[in-house]
Amino acid sequence: MQLFYLADLSDSTFEFTEDESKHCIRVLRKKKGDELTLIDGKGTEAKGIIEQDNPKKCSGIIVAKTHHQRNKNYTLHLAIAPTKNFDRIEWMLEKIIEIGVDEISFIETNTSERGKINSERCNKIAVSAMKQSKQYYLPKINGITSLKNFLKGCETTSSKFIAYCPTPVTQTLFNQIPLPMPSHSILLIGPEGDFTQQEVEEAISLGFKPVSLGSNILRSETAGLVGVTSFANKAQTT
Amino acid sequence: MQLFYLADLSDSTFEFTEDESKHCIRVLRKKKGDELTLIDGKGTEAKGIIEQDNPKKCSGIIVAKTHHQRNKNYTLHLAIAPTKNFDRIEWMLEKIIEIGVDEISFIETNTSERGKINSERCNKIAVSAMKQSKQYYLPKINGITSLKNFLKGCETTSSKFIAYCPTPVTQTLFNQIPLPMPSHSILLIGPEGDFTQQEVEEAISLGFKPVSLGSNILRSETAGLVGVTSFANKAQTT
Structure with missing residues (x-):
């Protein structure tokens, strides 16, 4: 159809x-x-x-x-530092929308490489992925903002995760998502060089939980994909 | 490093x-x-x-x-019908190797669009993704084969799944993977137009379990990604 x-x-x-x-x-x-x-x-x-x-x-x-009601019992807001090669983020956008995500923000961090995104193009990709995967809800795509500003806006959300490579692999995102599923969650993915220690500490002080995405080192956009799929899988836990 | x-x-x-x-x-x-x-x-x-x-x-x-020992307690063989636009499969290859997969086969089905793959290029992508994600094991990448031949070669594996869109969404791959993790599993992903009823029945008669990948319709390469991540997530279940 x-x-x-x-x-x-x-x-x-x-x-x-x-x-x-x-x-x-x-x-x-x-x-x-x-x-x-x-x-x-x-x-x-x-x-x-x-x-x-x-x-x-x-x-x-x-x-x-x-x-139509939403076909998920949770909402997920993914915040990610855009990669230098924006093609990679565009691919990821299409994939995570197919899999299921509700809001996407782009974050400027101390070590991130890119300060601009093409919002119009991102929205086109989002509409196309929504239609392709036969969904009725279009994710909201926000422009780029500093990590500081982004963190300030997260105060009222209690289920917040920051993917950070040095986190012990026993503490994976998949395991840290509580059940029943939190109604709103935020997942923060860092730039190619990862967050700085100071950025992670600031996020933790504001209620973010550091999580691992497994023992392999993932590229930023792969981390986004794995993060969104981990939520989808956790919601299927019977 | x-x-x-x-x-x-x-x-x-x-x-x-x-x-x-x-x-x-x-x-x-x-x-x-x-x-x-x-x-x-x-x-x-x-x-x-x-x-x-x-x-x-x-x-x-x-x-x-x-x-180094393998860092997973399972092996996964993904078999997928290549997409018409092979870029999509190349991109998926990189991602699933980062996430963790052990063998990849390309399958020719009744409705699949592409009969050739560039093995040398696939191997280069695999080596690069293995190095990038700091892994010590290179997945095996097989050339293209007919679905019939592929199915014949799967007889001795007991944990086998076929992703098929009409499967009820209550029967997701994530839920159907048993615990403890099977030592060897095979996951079969269909072409852009999905498998035919007859192909699915043949796979089922040979011990494949039909599974859903959730309520959204996923592109082939997204299905591959979600499949590989579902195994990784299941193995993290505590």
């Missing part, structure tokens, strides 16, 4: 962006009268009928709407 | 390939008399001293050897 994304489905009509119009009419060869499945990334699934099969501005009417 | 790979460390001297020589002498600027850490991908770690710092043929003597 092909899904089409439109951020606002509150109306009884729809009009696609130029990109989505082109994809719908030129690539998928949809025509006037065809039925489409639309999602808004906030849980709404709508049935739409094309009235104008214009490849630059496809529009139509909405004939039915249903609301 | 930088690791250098040489398939055979049984001798008391070493001589690098042209690639590894160039990397060692030109890129890392190592010189005659410098000490290096060498691994053979079979558990051996050796201390070597450079005698000839030739950027095309770096050689030297081995002064000490230690043997």
Whole structure:
């Protein structure tokens, strides 16, 4: 089933962006009268009928709407220092969204290599991964912020983890996630050169638990993947 | 700590390939008399001293050897139908080797899109990921084979799983891996269009257990990643 994304489905009509119009009419060869499945990334699934099969501005009417609950019993906010080669983060973004994550932040640390991210591109990847994996919720992607600022904003969340290589391997993230699953969790992944001792100590003083991701040394983006999958697996523990 | 790979460390001297020589002498600027850490991908770690710092043929003597045990209490053989865009599989290879896998096979199925793989390139990725993640064992990478032939070769392994989208999400791989960890397991991941019903039935008749990887639809290479991480997580269950 092909899904089409439109951020606002509150109306009884729809009009696609130029990109989505082109994809719908030129690539998928949809025509006037065809039925489409639309999602808004906030849980709404709508049935739409094309009235104008214009490849630059496809529009139509909405004939039915249903609301989907989230398919996970937890939310996860991943905060990661972007890698020098941003391709690696883009790959990771696609993968972790397929697997299941709710919010992503990019963090500038003392040793991180990159201070800019392309938010528009990240959002495109997120929409595409959501559609591809047949999900109804679009993760929120935040711009880049300093570690200091990020930590300040985490005060009210109690389930907080910081992946840090020197942590004993007996203390893995997977084992440290409590059951039943905490409703909101934050996982912080460091840059290619890892966090500094001072950064980790600051996070710990603010309630973050240091965790290991196993005995192998993982690249930043692999650490992100393993972190998100560890939450998904823990939630499956019977 | 930088690791250098040489398939055979049984001798008391070493001589690098042209690639590894160039990397060692030109890129890392190592010189005659410098000490290096060498691994053979079979558990051996050796201390070597450079005698000839030739950027095309770096050689030297081995002064000490230690043997490392595997750092996992299970072995995992991942068999996957290669994706049309092989970049996706190459990227997955790097990631699953970082996370921990012992053997990888490429499978041709009824609906798979690609019949060829570049074994040399796959092996280079494997060596690089092993060194990067500071592991001492190189996974074995097999060429492409038909699903039929692959299944025939799995008879003696009792812990076998086939990821198949229509499997109920209550029956996830993570939950189906028994504890204590089976010493050898095989995980079979289908092509972009999934296995056919007939292929799955054949695998089941040969002892494969159908498993789900959760409620989201995952791309093939994401399924491989989640599968390998599920084994790693299960082994961490206390």
